[in-house]
Amino acid sequence: MKKYGVRTAAYAYFSDAVAYLDELNYPVVIKASGLASGKGVIITQDKEFSFKALELMMKDKIFSPGAADEVIIEECLQGKEASVLSVFNGKEISPFLSAKDHKKIGEGETGSNTGGIGVVATNPHISEAIWQDFDENILTPILQGLSAENLSFASVIFVGLMITEIGVYLLEDNLRTGDPEKQSIFTLMESDFLETIQKAIKRESIEISSKPAHSCVAVMDSGGYPRPYRKEYEITGLETLHTSYYIAGAEKENDRWITSAGRVLNIIGIGTSAQEVYKNAYEAVKKISFTDTFYRKGIGLS
Ligand code: GLY
Numbered sequence: 001m002k003k004y005g006v007r008t009a010a011y012a013y014f015s016d017a018v019a020y021l022d023e024l025n026y027p028v029v030i031k032a033s034g035l036a037s038g039k040g041v042i043i044t045q046d047k048e049f050s051f052k053a054l055e056l057m058m059k060d061k062i063f064s065p066g067a068a069d070e071v072i073i074e075e076c077l078q079g080k081e082a083s084v085l086s087v088f089n090g091k092e093i094s095p096f097l098s099a100k101d102h103k104k105i106g107e108g109e110t111g112s113n114t115g116g117i118g119v120v121a122t123n124p125h126i127s128e129a130i131w132q133d134f135d136e137n138i139l140t141p142i143l144q145g146l147s148a149e150n151l152s153f154a155s156v157i158f159v160g161l162m163i164t165e166i167g168v169y170l171l172e173d174n175l176r177t178g179d180p181e182k183q184s185i186f187t188l189m190e191s192d193f194l195e196t197i198q199k200a201i202k203r204e205s206i207e208i209s210s211k212p213a214h215s216c217v218a219v220m221d222s223g224g225y226p227r228p229y230r231k232e233y234e235i236t237g238l239e240t241l242h243t244s245y246y247i248a249g250a251e252k253e254n255d256r257w258i259t260s261a262g263r264v265l266n267i268i269g270i271g272t273s274a275q276e277v278y279k280n281a282y283e284a285v286k287k288i289s290f291t292d293t294f295y296r297k298g299i300g301l302s
Contacts, residue, residue: 001170004145007137008170011074017054020073021047029074032057034067038115043076077171079164080125083181084134086159087208089200090152093143097188097210098123098131099181100300101160105226107298114226115263118299119217121184124274125163134161134168142173154200180217183246183266187215216269216277216300218285219248223292225262233259233291243284244268259290274300 001008013033014020030053032040040063044050057068081103086095099121105111126134138159146152158181160172186193190209199206222229235250235257245268249261265288269281278300285295 001173004141004148005137006141006145006170007167009075009077011072013070013072015070017071017073018051021050024050024073025075026050027076029072029076030054030057031072031074032063032068033070033072034064036063036067039063039113040067041113077162077164077169079162080123081171082123082126082161082163082168083119083178084139084159084161085177085181085185086139086157087196087200087206088146088153088155088157089206090154090203091147092205093139093157094206094208095139096185096208097121098126099178099184100124101178101181102296102299105296107296112226114221116178116180117219117221117263117296119180119184120274120277120300121181121188121215124300130163130168138168138170152203154197154203179248180219180263180266183268184215184217185210187244187268187270188213213270213272214274214277216274216281218267218269218281218295218299219263220265220267220285220288220290221294222249222259222262222264223294225294229262230292231259231261235259235265235288235290237288240287241267241284243270243280245284264290264293 027043027045030042030044042053044053056062057071081101083099083101084095086093099119100123101116102118103113103116105114105117155175156177158174158176158178159170162169162171188210190211196206196208222231246266248266249259249264250257251260267281267284269277271277271280
């Protein structure tokens with residue numbers, strides 16, 4: 001990011017961060033620099049908590065062994081999150097509609113982080129000016145970097161963004177689709193997804209068109225998620241739905257769907273306003289039941 005001028009948070013690497021804890025502007029983000037299944041991040045509000053976080057990561061090795069032999073301490077960006085999925089054909093990046101993921105388990109953005117517990121598309125915080133800022137300071141420099149490094153693969157590129165008061169910043173960058181972002185975005189696609197991917201592989205130009213509509217994905221979870229939870233409960237009510245849904249964590253046994261993961265179902269509401277999609281998604285959610293079911297209620301309202 002630094003090499004190609006993609007706007008991202010200020011950061012530094014440390015193999016011994018304790019000596020610097022007095023000098024930081026809190027809150028800060030402490031990250032394991034190695035692989036930690038996407039979970040190696042702790043946000044700390046003060047010096048004491050930072051010390052504890054460093055102990056957990058570096059001494060107690062709560063992530064995989066070696067993942068936090070070195071840590072990254074990063075500026076904590078405040079604002080509204082956004083996700084943008086794009087298709088890269090080796091020469092050009094073509095974005096889909098923007099989306100807003102909700103990662104915290106609790107209402108009002110409280111509690112533990114999840115993989116994503118609800119999404120709306122398009123992202124209500126992305127104005128034309130913000131999109132232009134994103135294009136100039138994130139998407140274009142990423143493309144310039146890919147080209148300068150002779151990286152001409154075909155792939156989905158998924159960026160996680162923070163819209164702050166002073167501009168859009170890149171939080172993360174992945175060569176995969178986001179979950180449940182993709183469910184909200186592909187639902188609104190008018191272009192054919194398979195054709196789009198085939199064109200990317202053939203290095204052809206891509207134009208993605210989407211319906212002039214909104215969508216909301218409410219994720220129904222196993223009670224307890226993202227901490228340990230129980231599963232293998234029967235899901236009932238799916239046959240009564242008049243809206244689309246995706247099975248995320250369930251398995252079919254004879255004619256019955258049985259829960260098999262933390263995030264179980266994605267229920268989709270589509271409509272012409274944020275209020276309408278919210279109503280459509282949550283009316284459908286209320287028709288479904290399984291033991292211990294849990295869902296976050298305010299998706300799209302913040
Ligand atoms: N929902 C966030 C992700 O897929 O990484």
